[in-house]
Amino acid sequence: MVLAKLENYINGTFQAPSSQNYIESYNPAIGKAFLGWSTTKRSLRSEIMLKIAHLIEEKLEDFAVAESRDQGKPIKLAREVDIPRAVYNFKFFATYILHLESKATEIDGIATNYVQRTPVGVAALISPWNLPLYLLTWKIAPAIAYGCTCVCKPSEFTSHTAYLLCKVMSQAGLPAGVVNMVFGNGVNAGEALVNHPNVDVVSFTGGTLTGSRIASNCAPKFKKVSLELGGKNANIIFADCNFEEAVNTTVRSSFSNQGEICLCGSRIFVEESIYEKFIESFIEKTKKLKVGDPSDASTNLGAIVSKEHLEKIQFYVDLAKQEGGKIVHGGERITVSCKSFINGKETDETTNGWYFSPTIITGLSPSHRVCQEEIFGPVVTVVPFKTEEEVLEYANGTEYGLSSSVWSENGRKAKRIAEKLQVGTVWINCWMIRDLNMPFGGVKASGLGREGSAYSLEFFSEEKTICMAN
Numbered sequence: 489m490v491l492a493k494l495e496n497y498i499n500g501t502f503q504a505p506s507s508q509n510y511i512e513s514y515n516p517a518i519g520k521a522f523l524g525w526s527t528t529k530r531s532l533r534s535e536i537m538l539k540i541a542h543l544i545e546e547k548l549e550d551f552a553v554a555e556s557r558d559q560g561k562p563i564k565l566a567r568e569v570d571i572p573r574a575v576y577n578f579k580f581f582a583t584y585i586l587h588l589e590s591k592a593t594e595i596d597g598i599a600t601n602y603v604q605r606t607p608v609g610v611a612a613l614i615s616p617w618n619l620p621l622y623l624l625t626w627k628i629a630p631a632i633a634y635g636c637t638c639v640c641k642p643s644e645f646t647s648h649t650a651y652l653l654c655k656v657m658s659q660a661g662l663p664a665g666v667v668n669m670v671f672g673n674g675v676n677a678g679e680a681l682v683n684h685p686n687v688d689v690v691s692f693t694g695g696t697l698t699g700s701r702i703a704s705n706c707a708p709k710f711k712k713v714s715l716e717l718g719g720k721n722a723n724i725i726f727a728d729c730n731f732e733e734a735v736n737t738t739v740r741s742s743f744s745n746q747g748e749i750c751l752c753g754s755r756i757f758v759e760e761s762i763y764e765k766f767i768e769s770f771i772e773k774t775k776k777l778k779v780g781d782p783s784d785a786s787t788n789l790g791a792i793v794s795k796e797h798l799e800k801i802q803f804y805v806d807l808a809k810q811e812g813g814k815i816v817h818g819g820e821r822i823t824v825s826c827k828s829f830i831n832g833k834e835t836d837e838t839t840n841g842w843y844f845s846p847t848i849i850t851g852l853s854p855s856h857r858v859c860q861e862e863i864f865g866p867v868v869t870v871v872p873f874k875t876e877e878e879v880l881e882y883a884n885g886t887e888y889g890l891s892s893s894v895w896s897e898n899g900r901k902a903k904r905i906a907e908k909l910q911v912g913t914v915w916i917n918c919w920m921i922r923d924l925n926m927p928f929g930g931v932k933a934s935g936l937g938r939e940g941s942a943y944s945l946e947f948f949s950e951e952k953t954i955c956m957a958n
């Protein structure tokens with residue numbers, strides 16, 4: 489495994505992990521780095537961040553290969569989505585901070601008020617395995633742009649690109665200690681980080697149960713916390729949609745990255761009058777997807793991230809079968825042979841990895857466990873509906889509230905539905921188009937807080953009102 493070779497990136501140098509208590513090794517550096525970094529000019533921070541972006545861009549292929557090997561995602565996705573978005577995260581916040589404004593108000597000639605904004609302090613940034621560099625940089629970029637220093641903990645399943653990022657940050661001249669990286673699992677490294685007294689703010693993306701644990705650890709210490717959690721997103725497809733576009737995008741939103749994207753639509757609701765036609769076309773297009781070796785540029789679905797995760801996916805498919813669900817496509821582990829990589833080196837050995845066919849299930853009620861619990865794999869359920877009221881009840885009838893998509897050529901109807909959906913983001917006639925200025929986050933069990941330009945600024949800084957007599 490590559491993971492065993494990774495060294496923590498502490499105060500600008502790489503250090504071999506010596507104990508389970510990662511916190512102790514970087515603690516002395518953090519305070520010093522924060523005092524320095526928080527007072528640097530925004531223009532300097534911006535310059536360094538742009539250098540980081542350019543260096544990742546230069547090494548895009550190395551990053552993409554590492555991401556694909558670590559996570560199992562198709563190389564094409566890593567090349568075209570994950571790594572370019574990591575580059576863009578740095579560019580976006582590097583330039584955003586150059587244009588910040590603040591207002592002052594005067595009260596009847598007596599006094600002037602203004603707001604001073606200061607970075608919160610040391611941020612713990614904890615990320616999941618599905619979009620490793622994409623999501624980690626979505627936290628690092630705003631944190632350092634706004635003057636915080638951070639200690640990051642990428643997922644223990646996918647740490648490789650975070651390691652490469654440390655090298656790039658060092659090369660770009662980011663001062664030592666501004667971004668620190670600890671590698672380890674959640675129970676040890678993650679929890680120690682969240683509970684550390686020198687950590688002021690925690691930004692977490694991952695599962696809902698973990699989020700709840702982090703929230704309860706942060707609460708007694710009044711640490712600011714941002715939680716981006718799980719989802720069970722609804723795609724609502726009305727009969728008056730652009731049918732081809734709706735089906736094509738639904739195939740993408742169901743199975744991209746093997747369904748391992750928090751924004752994938754896993755509950756598909758289709759208006760009764762086009763239900764049969766939809767199922768037929770959806771199956772036909774899904775059949776064309778190639779599940780294969782992630783390093784093959786023509787692969788659409790790569791490998792599932794781990795054996796445990798594959799077993800979880802299989803469990804839900806078996807449950808659906810036992811309880812009357814009909815597997816109309818897929819539903820099983822499949823054999824794909826591919827070269828194995830040991831300690832980062834290709835071996836001659838060919839092994840059968842953890843692949844699962846894109847799976848479509850019908851015949852379950854929207855309240856069934858398979859339609860309610862997050863599977864986070866290439867598995868979707870399709871359920872018919874008759875009225876707007878009915879589909880809203882289905883879509884909102886889950887503990888989650890991350891995102892949703894609505895398909896209709898009737899703009900008023902789509903807007904009416906979008907405004908009643910209990911989620912953080914609704915896409916109308918599209919999916920996963922992201923403007924980083926928009927607030928991103930979930931409601932209910934999908935999270936707490938919003939991230940994005942001004943929203944991340946709120947999170948990583950504190951405001952102080954200063955009232956000065958004239």
Ligand code: NAD
Nearest residue numbers: 615616617642643673674678679694695698716717718750
């Ligand atoms: P996870 O919760 O198991 O792990 C996420 C991270 O938290 C990892 O780095 C892990 O080591 C760490 N961690 C685990 N226990 C911890 C603890 N007690 N204290 C501190 N850190 C701890 O999630 P995962 O399996 O890596 O990721 C999949 C989940 O992430 C899915 O539920 C998915 O929906 C969610 N996700 C959400 C978003 C979003 O933006 N809302 C984006 C991507 C993924």
